[in-house]
Amino acid sequence: MRRWDVVVVGAGPAGIAAACGAAESGARVLVLDDNPAAGGQIWRNDAAQPWLERFAESGAELRTGCVATDTLPEARSYVLATGARELFVPFPGWTLPGAFGLGGMQALVKSGLEVAGKRVVVAGSGPLLLAVASLLRKRGAAVAAVVEQAGRTAMAEFGVRLLMEPEKLGQGAGLMMSLWGVPFYTGSWVESAMGRGRVERVRMRCGGRVVEQDCDAVAVGYGLLPNTELAALLGCHLAEGTVVVDEWQETSVDGVYAAGEVTGIGGVEKSLVEGEIAGLAAAGLQGQAQRLFAKRAKTHSFADGLARAFAPRAELRKLAQTDTLVCRCEDVTRGALEGMKSWREAKLQTRCGMGPCQGRVCGGATRFLFGWGADSMRPPVFPVKVESLIETRQS
Amino acid sequence: MLGDPGMSRRSADVVVVGGGIVGAACAYECAAGGLSVMVIEESVVGGGATAAGMGHIVVMDDSEAQFQLTSLSEKMWNERVGAMPAGVEHLPCGTLWVAADEEEMAEVRRKQAFYEARGVPVEVLDRRQLEEAEPHLRKDMAGGLLVPGDSVVYPPVAVSWMLRECGATVVSGLGVITLRDGGVTLSDGEVIQAGVVVNAAGAKAVRLTPGIPVAPRKGHLVITDRYPGFVRHQLIELGYLKSAHSSSGDSVAFNAQPRKTGQVLIGSSRQYGVEHSGVDRPILSRMLRRAAEYMPEITGLTAIRTWTGFRAATPDKLPLIGPVPGTQREWLATGHEGLGITTSLGTGRLLADQILKRTPPIPVEPYLPGRCMHE
């Protein structure tokens, strides 16, 4: 007999909501996550989060530190809640120690990285900027500047949308208040980072002007990209870098559901409601799932606004110079990639994307820089010990 | 040699179908002989079996003809590799044939005699010497045969180098729909006239030249993260011969290779009658279990990628190099099975010599399609 009714991959908001939805109705639910604890990136080390408490009571079993492969434990249905990673846009100096991702900085600080008394420049795009700047300040860092690439107009339009969702506007205003006194540049970006052996200074392009800023670290991220690798390997249909799902959050593969950032970047509310729908539908509770459709529609409209307001600008494509590394695993420069016609050709001829990150960093970067599409997916979906390729199925 | 000069069609003395290592080597040798060459690749050059294989340059002793072609080819690689870019990752690591027991040691001595009789330097290793040469092999192996002249390369970069150097016109991203005596029709409808058409489409060659005795033989490989020194030579179990020789049924063999990057490439598997290109979990598992029998610690390494490829296998283990019987201008350069990287250069040479009516360095008869095809 099968041990599990529903296996959920990913213990971020979408996975947790899916697990709760399914397990609370009596389904036997297993949740797998690569991280040391549940919560995903947003609730990393956030023990007070009510959803995590609810999850702990739900009866779902959690396995952490566990790399999900395509040989998932047997179950009636699966929910893929594999979340997202950051879009990294290469710039000179981005490989220096002390140049972190934006979400990367957030994750590291939440897992114990100390920033008290450090000067940090926070740059990139999207709502995460303010959240990270606020977190850093709370932990005692001196946020030297917040640098948003989106222009004031796009931001303002997004602000108007927020007016229709007072709850989110409140959050935004709260964040702004917590950052009182921090220079906030819009239509601006970090051009390069410099330093001996680590980041000591950044050069920023702020509305046509070049501003240099001494700092101990810089956090840069240009939004999120769905982690679609596992879905692709399982044969789920993808479109525009996201997993395609129907109204029940079911993918093109029978019994495989997807929820959260993996179906399109939209933030925690979208992840939660999609997760709940997916979990309920996966457990056969379509009636209950259907009651959440209206709520989901609202989050989708927010997600569309987000994507429009913070779409990375074309100028960012010019940051990487000929000698700037694009692939950090194999140290492949932009210059080596010029003249390649596709991701496949670049992989074959330059080793770009052939290292252990399997193209998770440079794949997104080259899609942004050169418009290349993705290659077909092969196991392992994530680097694993050879021994785990020998066992054919986990239980 | 060309067709109607009044037409504004593209044409070349030699049109090579397939931009893998064999196609590139044929293009290189033909161009060196003064012919104009066009290469048609339906996907990306060097991206098929060329990228999927191990990139092992090896002298083989399966038959006299196989020895002659691999030996000629290895010499050509050694002459040419110095001019190739660093991305070819040439690693002169040698081949170490591993004997698990005394029965396989007898095979070591047979091979030793074969190679020495033909002037190929080899060295027989006893149990202790083998342990010293490859500390991660299981300790109870009987010994091995080291062939120090063999090496390892990364073939896709060799392909792009040869195509660039020889000045061939490369048409990529378009398939060939029909191939006939003297020309090809591309998937966009363009007809290209050719003095000679060379079908170098590997395991897919049979789609364009029906009736050739070439069958796809699927293989799997796994590559690890970087562990410099974990494996020092191209390692092959001598049981490999038994499995490589069985012409039906699935088989696996221990095969481990050091890459210049420090990565370890682990093989190998052979399957007939499999069409789908996806990774086949049970056979991958068997293959790795076999590797673990020889190198127990290999299971602790991190695997970063697995993939598959299709070798173009022939019944007598020799490639088809020469004209299709009954035609003048339709030629074959396929059927290289698991030795395509090694034998590509020799193949190009023998093909160009035949087209240009030069005297080849070794007899071409064992490789002529006519040996196993009739008009």
Place this chain on the structure above:
Amino acid sequence: MNRRVTVIVDGRPLQVDVGTTVAAALWNAGVTAFRHSVTGEERAPLCGMGICFECRVTIDGVEHCRSCQTLCADGMQVKTS
């Protein structure tokens, strides 16, 4: 007060709070070269969430471990490279 554990980083004992990842512990201790890239550049964490593999170190003898996905444990041996 938080419970503390001791990890050994390149032979040097380091006391950290329970729940700290190896990546955070190393950076807090002033380590900026977690590993060297294939062309010899010094590298430190980027993504913080197990994606980029920049923060790889050797943990208890196992090479290529992602320090950002590993919690410090008492007596853990960490080696940068």
